[in-house]
Amino acid sequence: MESFENFFNALASPQLVIGIATVIFFVYLARMRQMMTPSVSFGIMGLVAVFLVIGSQNHDFFKIITKGDNMPIVIMIYSVLFFLWLAMRQATQNDMRLEKGLPPNEAEDSGKKILVWPDLVYSEFVVTVLLAAVFILWAVAVEAPLEEPASGARAPNPAKAPWYFLGLQEMLVYFDPWLAGVVLPGMIVVGLMAIPYIDVNPKGNGYYTFKERPFAISVFLFGFLILWVLLVIMGTFLRGPNWNFFGPFEFWDPHKVEALSNINLSDYFWVSWLDTRLPDNSLIREAPGILLIIGYFTIAPALLAVTVLKKLFNEMGFARYSVLVMLLLFMASLPIKMLLRWFFNLKYLVAIPEWFFNI
């Protein structure tokens, strides 16, 4: 038991959790067809269950996963795994059918008609009734908690966002609030709205497929699974007092101290490399970072257009490509910033606290 706990506690750092998850994610995409057999998929869910059951022997872990607020997240893990499996299984089946020249599964019941009444309204009504019953029973069973009066002066520790915003809160570790709280969420919303307009791939409409839209689905799933769901899970179970990172079986000691050793790019550039003092003018001081950012958003798209994304550029045309690549770059900025933080202790690329402008 102890070695079990120690093993998972040892894995508990943001870089390891996200790194391992990313590796698993790409293995999953690459080995999709093997993964989609029910034995593998349900095996994974079973492993998660085994982990939860064994882990529950630990008092702290048990308290965290059974806390009224956290139960939905445990359920979310399963619902994400299940629906991912459900969707991707149909996608792989279709892919195989298409390879054999058969139409997708959905073609077979495409003639079916769903009547508003009774099929739609009635079934929705039944589900409403069932869910209402389940929620009431749930609330009665766990005595849905009301917490202490809110206070600006006496924040709870850890102060956590609602579970669906924990991903955003995790981003705050790496970005300033205006970026993590305003610009990036804004880009997510705008990006999701823009998808129909930048998508030129005619395939995969109305049926599940992975092979015909590998790029779109991989990018979306990476954003959803790694950059959102995983951060929600981390935020719920692994972020403790003072937003410190705790192993699943670690006691949430509010006095735990983590080293604060992050420095800015300007420090690296001027102090470490050029061995000189920081320039007084903040623009000059931050010039390396500013140039890097400008380069990231100008040179990178051009480079991508002639290399990796050449095909895409040709298919989409300039305007669509530009929008797409901007969105991708914004999305990539989070993992990039994480990597920079983990490997270089980089705090900000551009740090102008005088203007509250930090990137």
Add this chain to the structure above:
Amino acid sequence: MSDGKMDKAALIAQIKKRLAEGPSAGDASAAAGAPSDGDSGAQGGGEPDMAARIAALKAKMDAGKAEAAAPAAKAAPKAAPKAAAKPRKAGGAKNIFPVQPINKRIFGDDRLYKANTLNLWFIVGGLLLTVAVLLMWRRDHVRGWKPYQEEARLLTIQRFEADVAAAEAGADGELEEAVKAELAALEAQIEAQSSELDALTERELEEKGQYYAANQAFQIAKSEMDAMRYAFEETRLMHGDDAELLAESQEEFLKVQEGVREKLAAADAANAAALGTKNEIKAITAAHKNKGRELSALTEERDRLTASLAKIEHGVFNDYLRNAPVLDMLAPTVKIEKVVLDKLRDNYNFMHVGKVDMCITCHVNINNPAYANWDDANEKVWLSDENRVGQRVLNAHPNLDLFIADNSPHALGEFGCTVCHLGRGQAVEFERTFHTPTADSWETRHEKEERWVEEYNYDPAKHYWDWPMTPSDKLYSSCYMCHSDTERLNGVPEYNESRELVETLGCAGCHKIKGLEYLRKVGPDLTNLALKTPRGWSYKWAMSPKSFRPTTRMPHFWNQSNAGAPSAATIAPDVQWNNNSDAFVDDWGKRNQVEARAVVNYIYKLSEDSLASSGWSLNPVPDGEADVDAGRATLEQRGCLGCHSIADEGWLLNDHGPDLSAVGSKVDARWLYNWILDPKRYFPDTVMPDLRLSEQEAWDITAYLMTLTDPTWEAMAEPSTDQAIVDQIAVEQLSAVAGEAWAREQVAEMATTGDDAVELYVGEKLFSRYGCAGCHMVPEHYNDTPIGTELTYEALKELTKFDFGHEASHGNPEAIHHSLPEFFRYKMRDPRVYDRMPVVDEDADGERFVARYDQKVKLPGEKLKMPNFNLDDQEVELMVQFLLGLRDDGIDDSMKVRLDGDAALIEAGNRAITKYNCIGCHRVGQYERLVSMPGADNDERLEALAGLINRSEEYGLWTAEEVTSGDMTLFHEGSWLANEFYYPEWEETIGIIDEDAYDDDFLDAVDESGIVVPDHFVVLGEGEGAMGEYIEEPALRPPTLRKEGEKVDPEWFYNFLLDPFIVRTHVEVRMPTFGMSSDEALGLVRWFSAQSNEAWPFESEAHADLDQALYDKGSELFTVNQCNQCHPSGDVMPTQEDKTQWGPDLSLAAERLKAGWIHDWLVNPPEFQPGTRMPNFMGEFSDGEYAPMYDDYEERVDALVYYLKNFEQ
């Protein structure tokens, strides 16, 4: 292409066309396009109903669609995909796979869901939802507080039943029966007259009807007349010049008026007739009615109780109907009770919200005296034993006199519960109200907590509420919130003791605490220290004050648990704290010595500098020889022992000033002489008074005190210094600026400026670190900011903001309870305890235990620095209690006791009594004190009572409240215990006349009288005036001042306090000059007058023109009674040789004494001054009555009073 599609396209085209053409052309076109809808089209008429028509068109379209679907369904599934898909995909991307048309009829078998399945799910869902809702309902209805109310109701029912039974038992059955029989007889009588009665009743009804009609006619006529009157007056106003109109109007009015009068007369007549008949009926039935009243008067109490009982007694209606869900909104027998308090508020962070305390929902009887003292024995006997719902929950408040009761100063409706108790008032479930377990007679705190977890789902971590209830043994902490203006609360020793301790220890010197700012620094002035004590003594003193003087208030700063000495707050007594060395200091033992020396040297340096600049110096001592014995005698008799103790001599009664046992080892003789002679010269703010000693007396006392030495102390080695450590400390201090290397340079440089420069620098830094200026006046540091945390709101701080170190950590097997009281408790036991690092090990069974304690890794400057006051357990608890009360929040100012005007003046007097320790010499009755009568049986308590009376007899003690036994009053409130015994009550009840009645005869007599002595008395004066006990002869003791306000003239008193002189020349003990402020003196005068209920502001007694005759008579009596035998009067000394028999100077009486008091005094001296030598000239009390010696004693007294009041004239 099916027909349906065509139809649809055509119809759309038609609609568009029609819309374009406008309404006028619409009819025909619509009729043409949709012939089947002709009716609706025609209905349009002139103004066509566009919406109706469009609806009709749509219906047509749908019909077409259905037609289209039907034939398609017959075809093979894959035959017509293109036809169906085409319209949707027009101009779009290529169709990947075909959409099949629906292949069955709409309600055919292969719908997406089967209707029966859906129905089944709906039934399941519906049932589940019903169950869920019922469960929710049940959860809402079955509440934790209800059983308490049911239990209380059960108790109330029982009480009512008992009362009803008692009323029934107490009823006079025979009398009732007799009355009932008479009633029956009268009834029969009436029955006999029934025909007559019926006729009369019939007639009365008839007449009443007539009256009704006549009266109605009158009322109507009257209202008409009123209208007419208005019209008439209006006519006079508007048309006063039209005589004809006026006359007409008046005539009409008068006519109507006449009619009204007639009708009134008719009505009155009818009414009179009816009344007449009524009286006739009454005459027949009156006797019966009266008898009936008699009967109900007999049963009234029982009926009332029965009715009350009916309201709550068990039964279907009361138990189920009234308390049924939904119906219970009307008038349930169990319901949530609450008090709403606007002036006491809960702090919800963004706003203060008036408290709503629902505690009384469960604590139903809190306000009910019937359940007072519902003690441990009772609580075990629950009415419904299997349903034992709580412990003391149904008790009344244990102190209804002071709290909760409507007539108490803290009535429930005004103060609620949570302002003192804390917890969450708006909750009614045990686990949400945040009770705090407190140890009691049958459970430890821990056991109680575990039981609560088991029984009530109690949450020890107290989530979601920041202020759990105050432990019940610390409740008097709450007083401070509203009563901080009042230094001591009469009758609340728990509060007084804790506040007194805080004041004595000088907590407010380092920690700001709102309400205690007025306190002076508790330590002596060190400005001229260099002339007082040798450095060597001060080194040792600083290191360890208590080894020189165990009773000193000076705490220990060095050799503390986080720096070289064992901890006091030991959880595991056999576990060592390895603390002599840590990561940064090799030998704390040495370093402590170096630090102490450095601070002392720094203070001496400041003192010497100050002396050099101020030129202050000690006066020379007298040339003569000092007499040690005379000094000792003077010290003992003159009054020094009113404040000081000298343990070695066995003088231990007072501890206001320091113990002088080893003062000879401490101070310079010349300084001591100067100090005794005039303390304020050396220390202007000292409370040490000036006894106005002669130089020789002072010198003698000095000589005596210098003989009091402590050889052990003197032999103790002085702390040694070590330049390397001094340098190291200096480097530590300076490193913060620019690193260690730079600091070392600085120190080296500093060393060149003088041998002790580095040490003085270190001393200065440590002086500031330890906050010496919090208690002492030290030059250059007179106005230093206090170094400690402000404590005003300490108990409101979040628990997470208290650094428990590792003492409450997860993983510490010896962890203490993570709570506020426990934090304070450990901090007070050992202020450095949270620097401790438990090192945990596991034994063979895997049991974790603390193997030892190490130091936490901290730089010397980071370590906790609060000094150790070496508090004992009781003092620790008092401190914890006080600290828990520092949470004044949300209380409206109007709820607080703010002393202003007269009340502030009295409080100033109260504080002056404490400050100048008046009660060291005098008994004044400052506070009520509880004197327990020890012993289990009455004889033992009686013995103790006799002792109490004995002490009272000798020196005076007063009961603060009435003491009763059975229905006998033993002592009246405010009476002198011995006095009470001499006079009325006791003698009457016990029949004792013997003045030595507290001897065996007394005991026997009391015993026989059957008096049960209470187990405690609340006494005024107990513990006061201890100085007197050093003086054998009562008459030579400092006087008892219980009724001083009644006795002395306020103006004289005021001046006397500011500048006292000798009133009783023969007495050795002396009222010193305190040098008090005029405010303090005025406060004292007012305090004494308030004690005697004297009028305030006072009026001086005017000297009228001299009544020579009266004066002469007084003068004669003065001589006759030989007043001069004992009393000096001005220059005339008493004839009496024995000075112990002398009285005060009577020439002072005119100014000093109040006439009324002299009068009462002359009549009965012992009433005022227990143990007085003043004979009773005028008469004596005997058999509870005053027996005057002379018939004209009143005139004699008056003449004497007049003589004395005009003495100088």
